[in-house]
Amino acid sequence: MRTLTAALIAFFVIAMAFYAGCSDQPSGSGFLIGPAPPCTRFGPDRIDVLPITALATEHDSTINVYVCLLDSFDSQIKTPAVLRFELFERLQRSADPKGKRLAIWPDIDLTDPAANNNLWQDFMRAYLFSLPLQKSSAENCILHVTCFCPSGRRLSADFLIKSAR
Secondary structure (H helix, E strand, C coil), X not given: XXXXXXXXXXXXXXXXXXXXXXXXXCCCCCCCCCXXXXXXXXCCCEEEECCCCEECCCCCCEEEEEEEEECCCCCEECCCCEEEEEEEEEXXXXXXXXXXXXXXXXXXXXXXXXXXXXXXXXXXXXXXXXXXXXXXXXXXXXXXXXXXXXXXXEEEEEEEXXXXX
16 A cells, blocks of 8 residues: 555655646747637628628729728627638529639738828728729629628628619
8 A cells, every 4th residue: 555655645746846837838829728818809700791892883884892800709800811702693592602713802901000091981980992903794693791800800791782773
């Protein structure tokens, strides 16, 4: 019995020597288990395309897109992000209504404060993007918006664009 107790005590001491204070993550890195730092909870949680998004001209050569980023309390916020816009043809009576991709625009970087402020519409609490079209192929199409957040999250939303005709 005495050797068993001595063996358990020796095992406990050796285990404590190997596991005490051994961590490959620095304590201030934000990767620790537990509550997240307060500033990380203020980022966007959801993206929404406002219903006033529409084709801009008689010739349907531009889409004016109003995008708002919402936090976890559904408040519209202004935040740095990168946005990608894609236009898909709409498939009728399909489980996945996005068909062939018709257009993709270069990513719009809102991490620069000046660019972010230029696209921000304060009275709407949303961003306004004017996306040029090559041809009037935006009749009954789906606009897919993807937001790449600085935290690494990817948010997306789809919006059906109908022609005003």
